[in-house]
Amino acid sequence: MARQGLTAERLAKVGAELADEIGFDQLTVSAVARQVGVQPASVYAHLSGTGDLRARVALLALEELADLVSEALAGRAGIDALVAYADAYRDYARAHPGRWAAMQTPLDPATAARSAGPRIAAMTRAVLRGYDLAGEDQTHAVRLIGSSLRGFIDLEAAGSFDHSGPAPAVSWRHTLVALDTLLRAWPPRAEHDHGQPTLEGR
Amino acid sequence: MARQGLTAERLAKVGAELADEIGFDQLTVSAVARQVGVQPASVYAHLSGTGDLRARVALLALEELADLVSEALAGRAGIDALVAYADAYRDYARAHPGRWAAMQTPLDPATAARSAGPRIAAMTRAVLRGYDLAGEDQTHAVRLIGSSLRGFIDLEAAGSFDHSGPAPAVSWRHTLVALDTLLRAWPPRAEHDHGQPTLEGR
DNA sequence: GTGCTCTACCTACAGGCTGTAGTACAAATC
């Protein structure tokens, strides 16, 4: 009855917190409405639906992560920058699993262009400035780093590392050192009996 | 009216195909019922609900992938085995996006133990037998490989590589060569001005 | 073939979520 002062921004913020608690795939218009103590229909005055809600949470998460990465990278280079960059990702994902999940769902191209995604991409390339990479090699390196970090974080979040060996944090450190090693020696060369079979297609 | 001969196995198979078409997150009891031309309630005679349906699709996908990987690895070692292993993963994910997504969702521990997951894990370690890794190093290597491949495949599926540089397949080859290089030189060592800052915690 | 049993599949329904239409009431402006 009394006005709550709902806005799309506030709903996105509530949605982000709720996603961290109950999981991004459980995030619905109804859940947000319940959380702020309002009827579901009222939310539709500010959001166009569940898809809109989730996209806004994703945008919010990208902004937050971009800010954290930006802060982490300040004044660092080489492996220090790489570690700071990677830790910013992993720390964020662990602290905010719902927002992390939100960031993984593809945005439509127009929205993606307006998001903080490009800002993050630029910082990723900035990390690689500490290494000696030119042209396409840089793209390959960006993709390798992105793949490894995202894969590790997803597997850790899914609990895939829970039932074996040393703590994930130890493997994480090894992974970062390994990536640093690779970047310093880029491009990698297959030195194998058969020559370079892997670059010949199948 | 006429009997369809529904079974849990057949429903899981239909579910797998449907997931590839409409997306794993759109896979519901209702959708499967529609697909086989039956009332939703009838499906509950064979499955305990949407969760059960999705878990069965995941198990089916794990079996399929395990068979493919097993076949791909036969008679190969070293980088050839690594490439065959990785390509089996990527090919499967590209051919069956819904089943790939199904495999990513965590199963409950009891089900996971009975799945083809352990079989796949054993084959992953088999790939590493071509390299000289002992004890914990092997675990770290398994995790790095798993992370990199899964991350790459997920990013490619999400379309993250669509708007830049060379074709993903090119980066994929580079990634595999890079991983091979790393495995041959394992453990990686940080050779940096500051010593080994990354192994000291933060 | 008649009757029995099992079970596959059905209709009907309760409850939750989405999204739309139309309404009441609070706040801001004049």
Place this chain on the structure above:
DNA sequence: GATTTGTACTACAGCCTGTAGGTAGAGCAC
């Protein structure tokens, strides 16, 4: 105080889940 604006409401239609209880076909005994 009257008007305007917009916030939040009730009511509803539609789809999905999952349960309860009923019908009919398949296989078997005789």
